[in-house]
Amino acid sequence: MTRLLLPLVLALLTLTRVAAAATPVTLGYVGLADDPRHRPLRLYTGVVLRPEIRPVDGARLAIKDARAVGRALDLAFGLEEVTVTGAEEAAAVVERLAADKGVRFVLADLPAPMLAQLATTPAGKEAVLLNVSATEDVLRGTSCAPGLFHTIPSQAMLADALAQYAALMQWRRILLVAGPEQADEALALAYARAVQRFGGKIVDTRRFVSTRDPRQREQNNVRLLTQGVDYDAVLVADSVGEFGRSFPYQTVLPRPVIGSVGLMPSAWHWAYERSGAPQLNQRFQREVGSARPMSDEEFAAWAAVRSVIEVYSRTRSTDFAVLRQALADEGTSFDVYKDQRASFRPWDHQLRQPILLHTADAVIATAPIDRFLHERNQLDTLGVDQPQTDCRF
C-alpha cells in the first residue's frame, strides 16, 4: 500500500538526492559586440520605435526556469556568455568553452554571414550551434550545417504565415511595396514567393524611398505609391521599420496593410493570451525588471535553452552524442507556449513552430491556418518543406 511503501521509497530517494551533488551543465551564448541588428530603433527626434534587443535575457530566463528540472535530474544548468567581434573570434570562443567548461550547446546570436562562417570551422562543427536571431533562409538552405539548429523562424516561415492569412481572408491581389535596403529586397522576395505559393497574385511591385524630396514624390508619398492599380491588400517590406509605418490609413484604396506594418508575422508577441503565453511574458518582464516586451530573438533564445534542457530531461543522459541525436529527432517535441508541439525538421534543423499574426497590440490569428493541410505535419506548411530544401547535410 501507498501508505507503507511511499515513505520508504521516498527516504531512499531523498538520500540519493543528497548524496549526488548536482553535475554542472554549462550552455554557451556567443553574441556580437554592439550588434547593429539589436540596437534600439531611435529616430532623429529621439522617439524610440523599438527598444534594444538582448537575446541573452531570454536564455537567462530559461536557465532560471530550469532550476526544478535540474533538481530532478541532479544537474545544475548554467550559461556562459561571451561577446565577440567576428567569426574567427567566435570560433576561438566556442573552442575555448568546450575545452574549459565542456560546453557543447552554444546559442549563436550572430548575423547570418558570421554564423555561416562559424558553422564551417572545426570548433563550430564539433558543437551544436543554436541560431537565435538570423532569419535568413540561406542558413537553412545552401549554408546549412548538421550542427546548426534554428529556433528563430526563417523568413520563409514568417512570409508563409502571412500569406496563409491573406488567402484565408481572400486578399488575393497584393500590391507589394519594398524599401531601398538590401534586406528589404530579400524580404520582398520572400513575401512574393509566399503569396504565390498560397494562390495570391502580386499585381505590382513598387519601391519607396525615405526622403521628402518632391522630385521623388512618386516614391515617398503613400497615396501616389498606392494609386493606379486595384488590390485587396498592401504588403510592405520594410526591414528598417520607419517609413513603412505611414502606410496604414493613407492608401488610396481603403485596404488592409500587412507585412512589416499593420498585420505582422512574428515568433512571439506580448499580447498573446493562449497556451500559457502570459505567464512567460510576465516571467520575462520580471527577469529583465522592466515592461519591455519579449522580442522574437529573446523568445528564440529562451526556446533554444529550453529545447536543450528538454533533451537532457527526456534522455536522462549527459552523453553529447545521445543528446544531439535526441535534439534532432522529430519525435522529441518541445513546449514553446504556442499550442502545438515544436520539433526540429530533420532536413534543415529549423524548429517547426506556429507563427503569430498580430497588430501592435493584439494577436489576430496563429498560423498554420486551419484550412492549409499537410500530409505529415501541418506546421510544415510554413517555410521550406523537405522536397524543396536546398540543404544537404
Added chain:
Amino acid sequence: MHPSRQPAGLHGLALSLLLAASPASAAGSGLAFVSNEKGNTLTVLDTRTDRVVRSIDVCHRPRGMDWNADRSRIYVACGDDDAIGIVDVAAMKLVDTIPHIADPEAFMVDAARGQLYVSNEDDAALSIVDLAQRKVVAMIESGEEPEGVYLTRDGRRVWLTAEASNLVHVIDVERRETLADIVVGTRPRRFAAPPDEREMWVSCELAGKVDIIDTASLRVVQSIPFLPTGVRQEQVTPVDVVMTGDGRTAFVALGGANRVAVVDVARREVQKYVLVGQRPWGLTLSRDQSRLYVTNGMSDDVSIIDTRSLQTIRSVPVGQIPYKVLLDE
C-alpha cells in the same frame, strides 16, 4: 464511504460526513457553483433543473474552489487579486478575503489541519495557508507554473504539477518539503487517483496523454494517448481528469479536441469520446456519479454528461471562461 474521488470536493465531503456538522451537508442545496475566470463571477446553477439561478460577483479571475468543513462557505482562488476569497453560501456573496497569496490557481482544503494548499502559478511555489491565522505559513519551491494540487487521502502528501517544467512534485505536508520530483510528459496539469491511490494519473496537456505514475516506485509506468476520429493530434490537449468512486472509470477533458474521453481504468482503454463544448477543461462528477459537469472555456458554457448513456444531455451558458464546477449536494 467515498462515493467519489474528486480532488476538490471529496476531502471536505468526507470530513463533513464524519462530523455530521450541518444538516445541509447531508442533502445539500442541489446548487452548482461555476467559477468564471474572465467574468469575475460565480454562476449558480440549480442541478435539479440545470438552470442558472443567479450570478455572484466575487473577485478578479476566480479559478479553483473548495468547501470549508461544514460546507457553509466556498473558498475561491482569486488569481488577479493575489487572494483567496470566501463566499458565504447562504448569503450568496463574497464575505471575506485572505490576502497576500501570490497568483493562486488550484488548491485543496485540508480541513483536519485547518490548512489550504495552493499553487502559485507565477511564483513557482506551493503555499500552505493556515486558515485560522489567515496567512501563508510556508512556501515550497516548485517547477515553473505549478497547477494541479492533490491531497492524498491520508492527508500526508500533496502532489503538485509544474506545467512548464514537465515535473510532478511529491510534497510532505508535515515536514513541508519536497520528497520527489518526477519527470512526466509535456505540460502536466491535473491529477486523479483510484481509491487505493496505488497509482496517480496526471494529464499531460501538450503530450496529448495521461501518464500513470506508480505511487510506490514513483515512476511513470504507462501512458494513455488520446486521438478521437477526425481530430488532429495537436488538438488533443488533456487538462482535467477525474475518476469514479469505484476507481473503474476515468474521464479526461481533452481541451482543443472538444471532447471528454471515457477511460476504462483497469484496461487502460478509451471507451468513448463524448462531444462537449469548446475547449473543455474542468470536470466535476456528481456524488451519485450520474452526471459529469464540464466547463468549456472557449464557448462559455457548461456541458452536462449523463454518465450512463455517455451523452451530453444539456449545455448551459454561464459566465466568461468557466474554470471549475463545485457541487453542493
